[in-house]
Amino acid sequence: MAEPISAAPRPLVARASRQPLSGASRVPGDKSISHRALILGSLAIGRTRIEGLLEGEDVLRTAAALSLLGAGIARGGEGAWTIDGIGVGGLFEPEDVLDLGNSGTGARLLLGLLASHPLTALMTGDASLRRRPMGRVIAPLSRMGAQFRGREGGRLPLAVTGAKEPLPIQYRLPVPSAQVKSAVLLAGLNAPGETTVIEPQPTRDHTERMLAHFGARLSVEEETGGGRRITLEGQPELAAAPVAVPGDPSSAAFPLVAALIVPGSEVRIRGVGVNPLRAGLLESLAEMGAQIAFENPREEGGEPVADLRVKAGALRGADIPAERAPRMIDEYPALAVAAAFANGRTRMRGLQELRVKESDRLSAIAEGLARSGVTVAVEGEDLLVEGDGKPPAGGATIATRLDHRIAMAFLVLGLGAREPVAIDDAQPIATSFPGFVDLMKGLGAAIEEPAGCL
Numbered sequence: 001m002a003e004p005i006s007a008a009p010r011p012l013v014a015r016a017s018r019q020p021l022s023g024a025s026r027v028p029g030d031k032s033i034s035h036r037a038l039i040l041g042s043l044a045i046g047r048t049r050i051e052g053l054l055e056g057e058d059v060l061r062t063a064a065a066l067s068l069l070g071a072g073i074a075r076g077g078e079g080a081w082t083i084d085g086i087g088v089g090g091l092f093e094p095e096d097v098l099d100l101g102n103s104g105t106g107a108r109l110l111l112g113l114l115a116s117h118p119l120t121a122l123m124t125g126d127a128s129l130r131r132r133p134m135g136r137v138i139a140p141l142s143r144m145g146a147q148f149r150g151r152e153g154g155r156l157p158l159a160v161t162g163a164k165e166p167l168p169i170q171y172r173l174p175v176p177s178a179q180v181k182s183a184v185l186l187a188g189l190n191a192p193g194e195t196t197v198i199e200p201q202p203t204r205d206h207t208e209r210m211l212a213h214f215g216a217r218l219s220v221e222e223e224t225g226g227g228r229r230i231t232l233e234g235q236p237e238l239a240a241a242p243v244a245v246p247g248d249p250s251s252a253a254f255p256l257v258a259a260l261i262v263p264g265s266e267v268r269i270r271g272v273g274v275n276p277l278r279a280g281l282l283e284s285l286a287e288m289g290a291q292i293a294f295e296n297p298r299e300e301g302g303e304p305v306a307d308l309r310v311k312a313g314a315l316r317g318a319d320i321p322a323e324r325a326p327r328m329i330d331e332y333p334a335l336a337v338a339a340a341f342a343n344g345r346t347r348m349r350g351l352q353e354l355r356v357k358e359s360d361r362l363s364a365i366a367e368g369l370a371r372s373g374v375t376v377a378v379e380g381e382d383l384l385v386e387g388d389g390k391p392p393a394g395g396a397t398i399a400t401r402l403d404h405r406i407a408m409a410f411l412v413l414g415l416g417a418r419e420p421v422a423i424d425d426a427q428p429i430a431t432s433f434p435g436f437v438d439l440m441k442g443l444g445a446a447i448e449e450p451a452g453c454l
């Protein structure tokens with residue numbers, strides 16, 4: 001297992017490279033898919049083999065929690081893991097607190113799993129996760145019979161006692177959230193009858209795809225107005241199944257945007273997941289004039305995958321509709337950096353969910369851009385970035401607020417800005433993208449430890 005994030009902050013600085021970025025690379029495995037592979041492998045009968053698992057802090061926390069719940073989880077080599085599952089309904093009461101670190105996905109999905117097992121578990125996380133709302137999963141999971149005791153607002157640490165006789169429910173998501181959808185479906189696995197989730201706006205469907213891959217019976221129907229109704233038959237026998245985890249498009253976003261903004265760059269990123277419900281950034285960048293080619297499209301482990309080739313070029317501002325937000329919710333830090341180099345105004349609409357991510361990302365992005373000399377405003381739930389097609393000033397130190405994507409986004413900004421950009425702490429990057437700095441350096445990026453005091 002990786003070392004937990006240490007307390008000592010690790011500042012880094014990024015400056016404009018003398019040469020363009022070039023070369024080919026692979027980003028680590030998809031974080032969402034990695035969590036789900038571990039969870040469903042733990043519930044399946046038999047040995048599941050996973051290739052390409054993301055060995056980031058978040059996923060390792062989920063693996064450790066599942067081990068405490070009785071799954072037999074072992075690492076065979078880089079990204080190669082085996083899980084001896086214990087069957088739906090087979091979880092043991094954990095002897096210790098489940099500490100999910102920085103991971104909202106790990107916490108919410110596991111609360112779903114625990115909600116329909118008759119045991120009591122205690123859950124906590126780091127300072128960022130302890131601030132994030134759990135009420136959004138507590139509400140439906142309580143209807144299924146689980147009991148929660150937690151801090152005000154349902155925040156971690158909390159205790160959950162799962163239902164002895166879980167009730168299947170029909171639940172309409174009040175916010176577009178794949179985590180909430182997945183928590184209800186995972187709880188529904190150990191409830192008799194049909195559990196239904198209705199999502200007015202489609203969110204990433206990795207849980208549905210992987211449930212089918214492990215042999216669960218579920219149906220997905222389109223609703224009028226573009227939503228979806230997902231119905232799961234409870235108490236299936238899940239069978240172990242191999243999983244090949246594609247590269248994470250949310251991680252690929254950073255080298256992609258870096259290659260767009262560093263003049264003369266051309267970069268290829270191999271084996272990136274291009275699930276349409278994750279592809280909003282690619283659509284948005286294309287509208288801004290980016291040249292990104294999909295090469296060698298294929299399917300791996302039930303997920304669409306391609307190699308992405310990107311060339312630097314002029315970008316123009318665009319109006320990014322709120323309906324697209326669920327398909328690119330983690331990509332706004334990267335998109336906002338691209339917008340800072342574009343000519344004209346980019347309006348990113350409907351970003352209220354960014355306020356409850358690893359940090360209040362809406363304000364973290366706006367504050368970091370303003371410090372870097374970019375004209376930026378928050379109007380209601382919209383983010384406005386105004387560029388003139390020239391590199392922004394940079395010359396700032398950015399507070400990363402325990403948020404891996406804020407850390408990476410502002411290092412990328414520094415690669416194209418007129419003056420270097422520093423971040424106060426690169427440690428959070430390990431939650432989703434271990435090896436980020438080395439990968440970027442391998443493409444020619446100038447990222448290093450600062451020489452003097454920040």
Ligand code: S3P
Nearest residue numbers: 032105176177178179180329330
């Ligand atoms: C995720 C869903 C999204 C996303 C997160 C991963 C998932 O969160 O931001 O990084 O794996 O289901 P929400 O469900 O809160 O939108």
